[in-house]
Amino acid sequence: MTDRRPLLLLDTASLYFRAFFGVPDSVKAPDGTPVNAVRGLLDMTARLVTARRPGRLVACWDDDWRPAFRVEAIPSYKAHRVAPTSAQGDEEEVPDLLTAQIPVIVEVLEAFGIARVGAPGYEADDVIGTLTARETARPAGERHPVEVVTGDRDLFQLVDDALGVRVLYTSRGIGDLDVVDQARLADKYDVPDGRAYAEMAVLRGDSSDGLPGVAGIGEKTAAALLRRYGTLDGILAALDAHDAGLTQAQRRRLTEGLDYLAVAPGVVNVARDAPVAEHDDALPRTPADPDRLVALAERWGLTSSVARLVDALSDA
Incomplete structure (x- = not known):
């Protein structure tokens, strides 16, 4: 095998939250709806594809942001993030202006043909852990490096130099990623590895x-x-x-x-065996549904960001 381009796993919520708070909400669609999180996520993804040149790409998703098995073990788990209006304690407190943009993100990713993958009852961290475990279980000659993009330190536990797993930590922004490998863990936290x-x-x-x-x-x-x-x-x-x-x-x-x-x-510990369905994670060189993508770009005022990601994917 000669193509060793990485499998790029996006902690999607981490990125769109960062985009929402980092891009002014004056960025709006023609109808006045804020689309700062959508535009920011698309621009981040374009920069990542250009810089990291992945062969495969997955937008990992929180099907359950506060899984029952974690809450049963430690009831305080993420309890401070529960929306005050959530009767069952299962709804995360998310700004209304961001909540309205999440369905748009879903539609745009689908039109691009970028795999968006979750697992019932599990967080995106668990999806990332499971996809990492699947990749690293391949024979050495078939295994690709894994790069996890996140603003969440919890995923440092996946770092493994021998298996080619590292974290691209976004604390300084997408343009200045902190590449976390075992040397970085030793230097910053005085621990030898992800475990x-x-x-x-x-x-x-x-x-x-x-x-x-x-x-x-x-x-x-x-x-x-x-x-x-x-x-x-x-x-x-x-x-x-x-x-x-x-x-x-x-x-x-x-x-x-x-x-x-x-x-x-x-x-x-993130799950390594979450029920993640089979999916096509190949990097889409051209949009899966170009007509729909054009319509979404025009409706939401995303033409420039969509074009940047289209160009990044085609050049990759």
Whole structure:
């Protein structure tokens, strides 16, 4: 095999949220409807296709932004993001001006022929984890590199140099991506790989996701414990054995956090076996439905952004 172009996996909601808050809502369709998130997402995708030159592309989707299995394990999971009007606690609080644009994003992606893939009961993170696992399970001669585009640090857990998986982190913008590989994890977080990052994240917690972590165990302490004992299981074994390497305070904090630690890995770790349906992820060189795409571009005032993505795909 000579074509080693990457499989590019987009954390789509992460990107369209970034576009919504980064592009002024004065960007509007002819009828006055804001389309800043749509235009921003299209422009981001065009830049990514041009810069990364993928062979395959998937817009990964949240079919369920707050899966029941995670909430059952840790009820505070994303609870602060639930819309006040959501009686069942299953609707995310999203700005109205963004909510109205999501169906447009769906239509435009479909007209382009860009695969938009979710899984019932799972988040986009789980779709990304599953597609990554499927790709890395291929024989070495058939395997392509995987590049995950996201603004979510949770997906750093997928980083694996040996299997060709890295994260393109958007914290500085699409034009200045932070390419996260194992060297970057070691430099920034003092952990050797994606697995260790996930276990550090379990211990540290994440207030943005409503995950409390182990009280008193921050990022640096978590990384130090993992360096000493290798894995979370190794830390717990040391606790059980009254290992002298644990301070009295660390023993107390870990003991108090045992109930949390029993369930947190199942919440923090992305699924690698979500029920993701088969799909065509080939990079579309030409739009799947050009007439519909032209009509959408004219209706929503997206002509220039659509043209940029058409050109990027044809040149790729």
